[in-house]
Amino acid sequence: MTMTTATPDNSQAKRNVAVLVAAQSILGAQMPMIFIVGGLAGQSLASNPCLATLPISLIVLGSMLAATPISAIMQKWGRRAGFLVGATAGACGGLVGAYGLFLGSFPVFLLGSLLTGIYMSAHGFYRFAAADTASDNFRPKAISYVMAGGLAAAIIGPQIVKLTSTAYVIPFLGTYIAVIALNVFGSALFFFLDIPTPPKPAADAPKGRSRLELLKTPRIAVAIICAMVSYALMNLVMTSTPLAVVGCGFTPNDAADVVTTHVLAMYVPSFFTGHLIARFGVEKIMALGLVILAGAGVVALQGVDLGNFFIALILLGVGWNFGFIGATSMLAASHEIHERGRMQGLNDLLVFGGVTVASLASGGLMNCSGGSPVEGWTAVNLAMIPLLTLAGGALLWLVLRPTDQETV
Numbered sequence: 204m205t206m207t208t209a210t211p212d213n214s215q216a217k218r219n220v221a222v223l224v225a226a227q228s229i230l231g232a233q234m235p236m237i238f239i240v241g242g243l244a245g246q247s248l249a250s251n252p253c254l255a256t257l258p259i260s261l262i263v264l265g266s267m268l269a270a271t272p273i274s275a276i277m278q279k280w281g282r283r284a285g286f287l288v289g290a291t292a293g294a295c296g297g298l299v300g301a302y303g304l305f306l307g308s309f310p311v312f313l314l315g316s317l318l319t320g321i322y323m324s325a326h327g328f329y330r331f332a333a334a335d336t337a338s339d340n341f342r343p344k345a346i347s348y349v350m351a352g353g354l355a356a357a358i359i360g361p362q363i364v365k366l367t368s369t370a371y372v373i374p375f376l377g378t379y380i381a382v383i384a385l386n387v388f389g390s391a392l393f394f395f396l397d398i399p400t401p402p403k404p405a406a407d408a409p410k411g412r413s414r415l416e417l418l419k420t421p422r423i424a425v426a427i428i429c430a431m432v433s434y435a436l437m438n439l440v441m442t443s444t445p446l447a448v449v450g451c452g453f454t455p456n457d458a459a460d461v462v463t464t465h466v467l468a469m470y471v472p473s474f475f476t477g478h479l480i481a482r483f484g485v486e487k488i489m490a491l492g493l494v495i496l497a498g499a500g501v502v503a504l505q506g507v508d509l510g511n512f513f514i515a516l517i518l519l520g521v522g523w524n525f526g527f528i529g530a531t532s533m534l535a536a537s538h539e540i541h542e543r544g545r546m547q548g549l550n551d552l553l554v555f556g557g558v559t560v561a562s563l564a565s566g567g568l569m570n571c572s573g574g575s576p577v578e579g580w581t582a583v584n585l586a587m588i589p590l591l592t593l594a595g596g597a598l599l600w601l602v603l604r605p606t607d608q609e610t611v
Contacts, residue, residue, distance in 0.1 A: 240375045244374070276281070286483055335398050348474075353466065414549050429555050472521055492527075
């Protein structure tokens with residue numbers, strides 16, 4: 204299947220990839236920033252420690268709720284319009300979050316998190332935008348390169364946290380002010396995108412499959428399941444990590460270093476993930492991702508030394524990369540261009556719905572499932588088992604289906 208308008212030499216796609224890599228690096232830096240401080244700020248504002256990660260959950264919920272509208276905006280007015288809406292929401296989320304910290308109001312802070320989720324939703328479409336003008340052969344590499352832009356975000360974001368988290372008397376206020384600046388200045392990048400707005404369909408144009416028909420397509424169903432599980436498990440564990448690191452006697456700077464290493468591990472493999480998919484096939488890379496995610500849980504359960512946190516979070520990042528980029532590549536090759544708005548919005552609605560549940564569970568498991576941070580951390584990592592079983596079973600079913608001859 205093809206859903207591109209690629210030039211023979213992919214020159215247009217390469218230009219768009221460069222813009223999206225820059226956006227991923229600059230605007231994307233706000234995501235590790237917020238994931239580092241969101242739970243800690245929530246813990247300082249919430250009356251119940253079980254609600255410490257609720258700000259992160261509200262971000263993911265906002266992303267889930269915004270997925271379909273953002274996709275519809277992009278289908279009607281183009282990628283640039285959707286990305287500008289996302290950056291505007293990110294700036295507003297930073298502003299409201301900062302105001303919530305200033306007031307010491309948990310509800311206001313949560314509202315800011317919900318608005319930030321709109322940015323997170325738009326951010327998720329960078330990977331699909333990379334595929335829009337790419338040829339079939341270049342598509343996995345384009346997606347991978349854009350994801351690799353998160354490498355810079357992994358360095359920039361945590362360093363900004365270190366510089367800003369104590370810049371004001373109110374902890375983390377400076378970090379949220381920095382988030383506003385990133386969105387305001389980073390949004391200018393989108394004016395350099397060159398992605399055609401999808402043409403309005405003619406009256407006799409093919410309508411494409413319904414959402415239910417799309418979900419019944421085996422490769423689409425498995426791609427969504429594996430994307431949901433990869434992202435949900437990454438979020439489940441990463442959201443709890445700062446609380447676990449600090450709860451086990453280490454410092455917030457240690458937590459920032461662990462998260463930095465984790466986000467680097469999420470994006471460094473992107474320089475070669477696309478090549479691995481092209482060489483070995485998307486199913487094998489997705490399976491490898493699931494195995495590595497399981498390895499992260501095993502390492503985390505071995506102890507709570509700082510080394511365990513670093514190794515577990517590195518494996519978590521690499522496993523997410525292979526699982527999520529693989530699932531994205533499979534999905535992008537499994538629907539037509541006139542199905543794009545419908546399919547991509549539905550995908551992110553389901554993926555971030557799963558991530559919302561995982562982030563909500565993260566705080567409860569970490570703070571309220573045992574009498575100590577160690578017991579909470581153990582509960583978080585044991586919760587990975589049923590989800591990995593689901594994704595692994597679905598992928599195995601797809602591979603063993605004798606009637607499914609589609610390839611990526």
